Amino acid sequence: MEKEETQKVQGKDVLVKMLAAPINPADLNIIEGNYGKLPKLPAFAGSEGVGVVEQVGSEVSNLKVGQRVIPSTPGLGTWRNHIVSSENNFSVVSSDIPIEYASVIAVNPCTAYRLLKDFSSLKPGDVIIQNAASSMVGHAVVQIAKSMGVKTVSIIRSRPEEGQMVERLKLLGGDIVVTEEYASSHHMTKLLSDLPKPKLAFNAVGGNSVRNLAKHLGESGTIVTYGGMSRQAISVSTSPFIFNDLTMKGFWLSRWVEKNSKEAREKMISEVATLMKEKKLTLFMEKHKFSDFSTALEASQQPFQDRKIILDFQ
């Protein structure tokens, strides 16, 4: 943004200098034109991030210069140095958490939070099962579940040096961490036999991976699909639906944000920030200068990453 434009902050508008923003799979899906809601073009990419308020218009009443803010709606476009928009489009975020944590707080950890809160009344000792556990959502599911006393069964894709990812997820509090191959073998049934059957399954992969979730889910359990990283249609056997009374549902955080108040979202984000402050929610990130965007973009598209790519605007 040109300097002249940044000097025209008026009315309820604020000028926000972006500090950091992640590259999430949904950002790439939106650019590809393959997403539930697409912006009107021309548009800025990037659905979340954190910035600092640098100027406020004369009618701004809720934000102050120097406050750290995140967009309160997903479609603002965060991959840019400055944003000028109404104060209503931002929420204050705790400055007690590191900038990169604030930059990712609104989407992936909140998705994990909603998956764990909205589909069953989970109690301590209950069990959930998930695929794509190597993802940021997967990491957050393990840790938020642990803070609720809920046990997790996590499935990852086979990858080079997969032992490191297994160890990491266990260190974060994961109870059982296995590969897709193991999950589809007869060993898995034996491994899970001492635990209560999972009440919920979280699917971000699709394809045959969903068979593994359905196979191990308890009676009347629910499979919640929130992503489709394999880009393959969900494939599940018929029998668990009939004989085990399974239910399949979808979840989209954008819809949740649309249907719930700004206050409800801020309460959720503040709870997630508290977990971060208390070191109960650790996330793994790698910063890349925004000026070197093409390297960052390329890194974000590699398989078997162990860190989320963050654009650094400072």
Ligand SMILES: NC(=O)c1ccc[n+]([C@@H]2O[C@H](COP(=O)([O-])OP(=O)(O)OC[C@H]3O[C@@H](n4cnc5c(N)ncnc54)[C@H](OP(=O)(O)O)[C@@H]3O)[C@@H](O)[C@H]2O)c1
């Ligand atoms: N519904 C919602 O509201 C919502 C909100 C947030 C996120 N999401 C979705 O949640 C998922 C995870 O997001 P994230 O940002 O946490 O992910 P991330 O940290 O960027 O990690 C990507 C994940 O996708 C897996 N993956 C990539 N390509 C794959 C393939 N071809 N087959 C199987 N797995 C593959 C990766 O596994 P490897 O480590 O093995 O490469 C990794 O677990 C995405 O699908 C995202 O769109 C949905």
